[in-house]
Amino acid sequence: MNHSDRKYILELKNISKSFPGVKALSNVNLSVQAGEVHALIGENGAGKSTLMKILSGVYKKDTGTIVFDEEERNFVTPRDAQALGIAIIHQELNLFNNLTVAENIYIGNIPRKLNTIQWGELYKKAQDLLNSHGILLDSHTRVGTLSLAQQQMVEIAKAISKRARVVIMDEPTSSLTSRERDILFAIIRTLKEKGVAVIYISHKLEEIFAITTKLTVLRDGQCIGTYNTKDMTKEDLIAKMIGRKLTKQFPPRNVEIGEIIFEAIGLDDGKKLHNVSFQLHAGEVLRFAGIVGSGRTETMRLIFGADKRLAGELVVRGKKLKRNSPRNSIDNHIGFVTENRKEEGLILPFAIKFNNTIVAMRKIKKYRMINMAMENSVASKYVKDLNIVTPSIDQKVKLLSGGNQQKVVLAKWLFSDSDVIILDEPTRGIDVGAKLEIYEIINDLAAKGRGVIVVSSEMEEVMGVCDRILVMREGRIAGEVLPPFSQEKIVSLAVGG
Amino acid sequence: MSVLRIKARKGAVSIWNNMGVWLINIILLIALSFTTDNFLTSTNIVNVVRQICVNGIIALGATFVVLGGEIDLSQGPMVAVLGCICAKLMMESGMNYIPAIIITIFIGMAMGTMCGLIVSFLHVPSFITTLGLQYALTGIVLLITNSQPISGLSEQFTFLGRGYLGPIPVPTIILAVVYIIGAYFIKFTEFGRSVLAVGENAKAAEMSGISVSKIKTLIFSIAGLGTALGAVVLAARLGSGQPSSGTGASLQALAAVYVGGTSGGKVTNTLAGVLLIGLINNGLNLMAVDSAWQDVTLGIIIVCAVALDVIKAMRAATSVKK
Numbered sequence: 001m002n003h004s005d006r007k008y009i010l011e012l013k014n015i016s017k018s019f020p021g022v023k024a025l026s027n028v029n030l031s032v033q034a035g036e037v038h039a040l041i042g043e044n045g046a047g048k049s050t051l052m053k054i055l056s057g058v059y060k061k062d063t064g065t066i067v068f069d070e071e072e073r074n075f076v077t078p079r080d081a082q083a084l085g086i087a088i089i090h091q092e093l094n095l096f097n098n099l100t101v102a103e104n105i106y107i108g109n110i111p112r113k114l115n116t117i118q119w120g121e122l123y124k125k126a127q128d129l130l131n132s133h134g135i136l137l138d139s140h141t142r143v144g145t146l147s148l149a150q151q152q153m154v155e156i157a158k159a160i161s162k163r164a165r166v167v168i169m170d171e172p173t174s175s176l177t178s179r180e181r182d183i184l185f186a187i188i189r190t191l192k193e194k195g196v197a198v199i200y201i202s203h204k205l206e207e208i209f210a211i212t213t214k215l216t217v218l219r220d221g222q223c224i225g226t227y228n229t230k231d232m233t234k235e236d237l238i239a240k241m242i243g244r245k246l247t248k249q250f251p252p253r254n255v256e257i258g259e260i261i262f263e264a265i266g267l268d269d270g271k272k273l274h275n276v277s278f279q280l281h282a283g284e285v286l287r288f289a290g291i292v293g294s295g296r297t298e299t300m301r302l303i304f305g306a307d308k309r310l311a312g313e314l315v316v317r318g319k320k321l322k323r324n325s326p327r328n329s330i331d332n333h334i335g336f337v338t339e340n341r342k343e344e345g346l347i348l349p350f351a352i353k354f355n356n357t358i359v360a361m362r363k364i365k366k367y368r369m370i371n372m373a374m375e376n377s378v379a380s381k382y383v384k385d386l387n388i389v390t391p392s393i394d395q396k397v398k399l400l401s402g403g404n405q406q407k408v409v410l411a412k413w414l415f416s417d418s419d420v421i422i423l424d425e426p427t428r429g430i431d432v433g434a435k436l437e438i439y440e441i442i443n444d445l446a447a448k449g450r451g452v453i454v455v456s457s458e459m460e461e462v463m464g465v466c467d468r469i470l471v472m473r474e475g476r477i478a479g480e481v482l483p484p485f486s487q488e489k490i491v492s493l494a495v496g497g
Numbered sequence: 498m499s500v501l502r503i504k505a506r507k508g509a510v511s512i513w514n515n516m517g518v519w520l521i522n523i524i525l526l527i528a529l530s531f532t533t534d535n536f537l538t539s540t541n542i543v544n545v546v547r548q549i550c551v552n553g554i555i556a557l558g559a560t561f562v563v564l565g566g567e568i569d570l571s572q573g574p575m576v577a578v579l580g581c582i583c584a585k586l587m588m589e590s591g592m593n594y595i596p597a598i599i600i601t602i603f604i605g606m607a608m609g610t611m612c613g614l615i616v617s618f619l620h621v622p623s624f625i626t627t628l629g630l631q632y633a634l635t636g637i638v639l640l641i642t643n644s645q646p647i648s649g650l651s652e653q654f655t656f657l658g659r660g661y662l663g664p665i666p667v668p669t670i671i672l673a674v675v676y677i678i679g680a681y682f683i684k685f686t687e688f689g690r691s692v693l694a695v696g697e698n699a700k701a702a703e704m705s706g707i708s709v710s711k712i713k714t715l716i717f718s719i720a721g722l723g724t725a726l727g728a729v730v731l732a733a734r735l736g737s738g739q740p741s742s743g744t745g746a747s748l749q750a751l752a753a754v755y756v757g758g759t760s761g762g763k764v765t766n767t768l769a770g771v772l773l774i775g776l777i778n779n780g781l782n783l784m785a786v787d788s789a790w791q792d793v794t795l796g797i798i799i800v801c802a803v804a805l806d807v808i809k810a811m812r813a814a815t816s817v818k819k
Contacts, residue, residue, distance in 0.1 A: 304704075306703070306704060325708075326703060326704055326705070326706050327706040327707075327708060329706075330705075330706040331706075336704065338704060343698070343700055343701065344700050344701050344704045345701060345704070346698075346701055347693075347694050347697045347698045347701055347702070348697070348698065349697055350693070350694075350697065354690070354693075354694075358690070358694060358702075358705045358707075359705045359706055361687040361690060362687070365687075369681075369685040369686070370684070370685045370686065370687065370690065412705070
């Protein structure tokens with residue numbers, strides 16, 4: 001079939017949208033053909049979400065036209081978009097955990113006769129749908145018992161059941177393991193064969209190259225252009241996204257490794273972790289690799305005192321930690337940037353300055369009272385040092401972009417004088433520009449003689465920013481990898497070779 | 498023209514955002530002075546101020562609990578129990594009023610702390626814990642008093658509820674002092690900030706080194722303290738320990754907290770809520786509205802006020818969002 005002849009299923013023409021004080025989109029175009037996987041990329045705040053919200057009927061566009069199936073359409077509510085066959089799969093899934101896969105797929109449209117649910121037909125229909133798209137799930141399973149990746153597949157099946165012709169996926173792989181991601185890609189290919197158009201939003205460039213055929217780049221609310229994916233290189237893409245050439249993706253590392261500042265000896269939580277021991281030096285960036293579920297996050301939570309330690313010792317600068325609580329770890333200068341900043345890292349409805357100082361309120365006290373002037377100057381300093389983009393230090397953190405939120409989390413641990421800083425997936429859901437800034441902060445911390453532990457699933461990222469890699473497998477340290485890092489060695493240790 | 502109108506609208510919105518319930522109070526104040534003859538008399542004003550004091554003191558305790566993300570339903574019967582205990586200590590144990598008050602406050606804090614410990618360490622939801630306590634206390638007050646009021650309290654004691662310092666009623670002074678202390682705690686202490694953090698996101702607070710169980714226990718101790726102070730002032734005003742006093746006090750206090758709007762963590766919001774409820778009650782009394790209708794009105798106003806607060810918060814969230 002000749003691609004250029006194929007009609008567009010969806011065309012967005014000259015879409016503009018303003019919010020008070022911000023021009024979020026100006027004259028953006030996006031055309032998608034049936035059976036195409038079309039990437040939409042851009043930094044955070046480039047306008048991707050706004051465009052998708054207009055497409056799904058959540059926001060109203062100011063000007064421009066939406067043509068679907070060669071007819072001009074106006075979406076007033078999300079239901080209008082759904083009725084036409086536009087489905088969105090959000091980062092946060094909208095499923096009912098206590099219902100079965102089949103019920104979730106057909107919710108709102110369950111087969112009935114005389115107002116009575118036809119259970120047999122429901123499960124059969126759902127199973128047929130799953131089978132025909134290569135999704136290996138039993139339609140009787142309760143959704144709450146499924147893994148995140150499987151739940152996402154249920155969400156996709158739900159979209160297909162509504163005869164979706166355009167499926168929008170917003171960062172679909174952000175919490176998937178690489179094996180789960182391969183399954184997702186297989187499903188996307190099936191969708192493609194069946195003539196469904198997929199709009200794929202992701203920050204992960206490898207994925208863009210792996211799965212998409214075309215891509216559209218947005219920057220600052222403007223459409224930079226639409227390209228064939230195979231004609232582009234990674235460097236081209238980054239340059240188009242940020243409007244300048246990134247000479248290097250990772251800042252250079254050149255630091256002096258000092259004495260041991262932290263040591264874990266024989267950690268055990270009685271459940272997942274067994275005999276985890278390692279040492280961390282001042283000025284060192286130590287990375288923890290391993291597949292999701294290998295016990296990396298659990299190790300970090302144990303070190304921080306967030307979970308109960310059954311056996312083992314933690315030693316900071318030669319001093320054994322006696323008690324086991326976040327407060328005790330903080331008092332011994334351990335900081336922990338958790339993997340989910342919105343749930344565990346930040347008090348979202350409160351200001352930057354509140355979050356900045358929450359761990360070390362004692363440092364902004366004068367005459368035993370919290371001193372607002374000191375608080376303001378602390379927050380102003382960190383906003384400037386870490387280049388947090390915000391109108392003011394009084395801004396509520398929930399209104400910041402992901403990258404800036406992450407910087408606020410970092411600011412709070414910097415202000416609390418952490419000597420050992422643990423970062424769990426620090427760049428998840430953050431755009432390329434902000435990622436680079438986070439790496440620079442990590443380097444800077446190491447250069448100042450602090451010890452940094454980074455847990456990350458992005459292979460390339462970690463090889464670029466660390467001095468030493470420990471690989472975990474099934475709750476144990478499987479091995480150590482020293483530079484020059486070999487990806488093969490890391491992977492073989494992680495999966496067990 | 499339209500620019501002017503937008504400006505006017507923006508101005509109105511920002512006044513509303515900054516003043517909230519205080520603005521409604523002012524409007525109500527003006528409306529009442531025009532629609533009733535007796536509202537603006539000094540006797541009536543002093544009356545309103547005196548009436549809101551007890552509710553205000555109790556509501557301050559409730560504010561800490563609500564800010565910390567919990568709820569306390571036990572304050573009403575606790576007022577009755579503590580008022581009667583205080584009266585009993587003076588009349589039957591022949592105690593001087595100062596140690597009696599101190600013991601009463603101690604018992605109030607102990608009861609609150611017990612609630613807090615049950616909520617934080619046994620993880621029983623505070624709604625259930627305090628509901629249970631509410632029932633138990635309703636029975637206990639009848640047991641310790643044989644359902645009879647304990648009257649004849651000394652004048653030194655009743656001065657706390659009825660007396661004046663110059664033109665200002667003593668309960669009003671107590672109210673002002675506790676609100677200044679409350680505001681200081683919320684705004685200027687580590688404890689106050691920890692309460693706000695725990696109330697918004699307990700998980701993140703725990704991961705920031707705040708002991709959530711300690712904070713959750715302490716907010717109930719403070720509620721117990723507020724209840725005890727309110728009970729003492731009420732007993733002093735009534736001149737007796739009344740087993741039936743304090744009915745509805747927990748709901749009145751919670752209503753004041755929610756009507757005032759807890760968002761932002763200001764204790765003055767609670768004070769505004771207390772004043773609003775006081776003004777409405779007083780206004781309806783002056784207009785000779787049946788007390789049954791007063792309850793109906795109050796119920797509607799509580800829901801409307803909270804709805805307004807939610808709309809305000811939603812608008813603030815969407816207007817800045819990109």
